[in-house]
Amino acid sequence: EIVLTQSPGTLSLSPGESATLSCRASQSVRSNFLAWYQHKPGQAPRLLIYGASSRASGVPDRFSAWGFGTDFTLSISRLEPEDFAVYYCQQFGSSLFTFGQGTKLEIK
């Protein structure tokens, strides 16, 4: 089973700043089957990125992502108040899905 480790655990930033979130896999993620989700309390998780770098429908271009193999990054530029949430990476391999433990993006 591939283990995903996200860092930092918590990121404290102000609106208008940029955020960089990391997701590191214990083994190479096949074919970039890596996705990112935004999760706010009391809401369903929201797909942001799939295939390591493709934005889902309706996701602002302030969100970008890249990576390959074992190292993946989600970047959020010009933070808006609604961007403060928990972000999870997720991989698919060998018919199994695993999630990272999450990065909490909080308002400084």
Add this chain to the structure above:
Amino acid sequence: EVQLVQSGAEVKKPGESLKISCKSSGGSFPYHWVAWVRQMPGRGLEWMGSIYPDDSETRYSPTFQGQVTISADKSTTTAYLQWSSLEASDTGIYYCARLPRLGPLAGTHFDYWGQGSLVTVSS
């Protein structure tokens, strides 16, 4: 528009059984894998398992194999998650989520999610 609407909150005692549901609308339900994802209090997301409603092929996370049963009913476009004997450690929010079925990244992520079902198990 695709919508996944889950059943409401449940409060159960240890040892009781439970079946929660996820009603799909707006999409070709039989031909999309549907997954269940757990969030324990204060914790992250965990994939439990997935089902392909057309033929009921099911895959489970090793963590949840034998602990829960995932099923689906094509006629009502509903997926289910059930427990035969709940434990306190089953307390959490359970989400259903749909997997996309087209393209090279089909089945590799979750594009639509239900609103979550809170399950509380306490004596």
